[in-house]
Amino acid sequence: MLDISLLVRVHVDALIAAQNDLGVCDAIRRIAPVGKLAAMSSLHLPKVAGIDPTVPVSTHTAAPLTEVAAAPGAFIQDRLASWVSDLTTLHELTERLAGTHTLDDALHELLRAGAALVGARRGLLVLEPADGGGPSTTIGLGLAHADLGSIETVPRSVTSYGRILDGLPDAEGPLTHRDLLGDKGLDPRHREVAARLGYAASYALPLATEAAGRLGAAVWLYDEPAEPLERQRHLVGLYSRYASEHLARMLELERARTEVAILAEELLPTRLPRVPGVRLAARRLVAAKGGGDWYDALPLPDNALGLAVGSAGGSGPGALAAMGRLRASLRAYAVMEGEDPVAVLSDLELLLRLTEPARTATALFAYCEPAARKIVLSGAGHSPPLITGDRRTEFVETTLSAPLGMLACWEAPSVEFTPGPGETVLFYTDGLLRRTGDAMDRAFARLHSAAAGVPRAARHDPSAVADHVLRTMLPDGLDRSDSTEDVVVLAAYFE
Structure with missing residues (x-):
């Protein structure tokens, strides 16, 4: 029976695992041709699944391979570490959101967490349920009441949150303005307010659930022309879906609490x-x-x-x-x-x-x-x-x-x-x-x-x-x- 080299089996198994489990073909590296083993004191290649890759090639093998694909190395480990870090961050942020007990606390936590995920320092969140049942409010992060008032002077139809809340066809998903000041098609009033408040880019997300419909919109503002990376978009999208469900529950509780308070006051x-x-x-x-x-x-x-x-x-x-x-x-x-x-x-x-x-x-x-x-x-x-x-x-x-x-x-x-x-x-x-x-x-x-x-x-x-x-x-x-x-x-x- 033909003996198969342990070295060959190790690298083939690692390659299949990388392709099937991680799906990153570009992570496969090539190594130099396998030669004669060095002395006992030479450095050993890393072990895979408990098998020592430095075991000599069997002499019964007819033609030793001159080049073998190496196991995925630091790149895949970095990718795994990045995914674990993202999942940990999402878990911590959703736990903090779940710990809020009032609608106002939940809105502020959503705005802060979203800013951290997209790399922004400022933003605003407009709560305006589509069913018209209220409550409606606008809160800011790093923006004073006067700043929010200035933003509200911009015609609603040209703002990101206004297009989302009005249900315009082009506002079903995220809205990105990478360079507000350099956009020649931007409404002059919008450009004037952005220049005065010192923000140059924005990223907006709708807040909606399948059951409750549209609840509002969140907008994060950048000081320089910028936009979130694909990874940041993915993370804030996952977080906003969970946050919207939480907001819907808090909104229902707030409405019930308001009705109870009104009834109690009447009695x-x-x-x-x-x-x-x-x-x-x-x-x-x-x-x-x-x-x-x-x-x-x-x-x-x-x-x-x-x-x-x-x-x-x-x-x-x-x-x-x-x-x-x-x-x-x-x-x-x-x-x-x-x-x-x-x-x-x-x-x-x-x-x-x-x-x-x-x-x-x-x-x-x-x-x-x-x-x-x-x-x-x-x-x-x-x-x-x-x-x-x-x-x-x-x-x-x-x-x-x-x-x-x-x-x-x-x-x-x-x-x-x-x-x-x-x-x-x-x-x-x-x-x-x-x-x-x-x-x-x-x-x-x-x-x-x-x-x-x-x-x-x-x-x-x-x-x-x-x-x-x-x-x-x-x-x-x-x-x-x-x-x-x-x-x-x-x-x-x-x-």
């Missing part, structure tokens, strides 16, 4: 009453799915005032509907029995148990006489109010009671206290404590510290007190859409 007081001796302020932060936290303030006979906060269990439209029913019912009971907060909550508990036996709720109702600075309140599973002023900051001592709907018959004694002149009483829902992420005892301590730290100049303004407490308790942001907790703060300043 809450449009304005707070004005009663002599007390000033009011309210703040409400809505969770992504919309919770059932609510507040109310209604004038009662004899210049009295009814203040209430509460939370209906659950989230979404069901919780909002329950919130509306609870608030409307409590208003009716407060008008009839406002001087007795226990009777008001007892009636509310009976209504909840008869109409929605599977739902629970917390509530706190306070009957206030501002002229006498007297408050009588009762709570059902709700956190106690907090009094803060120049001389003290302390929680009101209330009785422990179960939430509405948990017991066959709810009843708890009321408590009476008197805020001093210049003091503010803070009513709030548990969402304020839970959003901190701390244990409840630590959250209560943080709330006490936040109220005690209100600047002296702001203590006579209930709006300033409420804003300071919210900023201190929630330093990571008041409008985080990833939160599942509503927050309600109702501040009553007694003169």
Whole structure:
């Protein structure tokens, strides 16, 4: 049987692997004719698949080959390293994009990542969904608001993003302007703005998905005449397809959140009453799915005032509907029995148990006489109010009671206290404590510290007190859409 040289088999296998797996025929190099083996101390060729290519050629071979193709070398290794680097970059950028929780954060991250991929320093992104449902916005990277305003003075039909958003036939894919200042066919206004802002080239991409259609357009700007390389175009194209899908999801979430916020606002007081001796302020932060936290303030006979906060269990439209029913019912009971907060909550508990036996709720109702600075309140599973002023900051001592709907018959004694002149009483829902992420005892301590730290100049303004407490308790942001907790703060300043 004819012996085949190990050297020949090694190089043939490497050549086939390179052609089949990598598809780069230009990576094959030729080596010098194989001669007699050098001494043992000579340099060895690299091993392939564990086989030493320096094994001597068999003497049974009739005619040794004079020239053999060498295994692909540094070129293929560089190509592989480049592909791995590109995949790693794409993975890191998409992970960062997936970590955004608001539409605005996602837009800014897309613009920054795209600029890094195409090698640009500046750019703008126009969000304008084709269905007209909004929201619509324009953001810039390395461009001030005045710069964006200057760009918007250019006729829309001659800009890259305008042609994409208007769905012109020549704007289905990327649009490249390699030399804006040297393009004689460019609109003079476009050339003037580009010269004043100092950019000489642009690269634009449509942002669209098959399900949602066109969402907007991203444009990256170069300081000198340039255009992205083919490799850069490929990478930013892959990234933009993923980013568009993410934007579509964030856009849907933003629309739902806006609708929930509008519905919640419609169910809450449009304005707070004005009663002599007390000033009011309210703040409400809505969770992504919309919770059932609510507040109310209604004038009662004899210049009295009814203040209430509460939370209906659950989230979404069901919780909002329950919130509306609870608030409307409590208003009716407060008008009839406002001087007795226990009777008001007892009636509310009976209504909840008869109409929605599977739902629970917390509530706190306070009957206030501002002229006498007297408050009588009762709570059902709700956190106690907090009094803060120049001389003290302390929680009101209330009785422990179960939430509405948990017991066959709810009843708890009321408590009476008197805020001093210049003091503010803070009513709030548990969402304020839970959003901190701390244990409840630590959250209560943080709330006490936040109220005690209100600047002296702001203590006579209930709006300033409420804003300071919210900023201190929630330093990571008041409008985080990833939160599942509503927050309600109702501040009553007694003169």
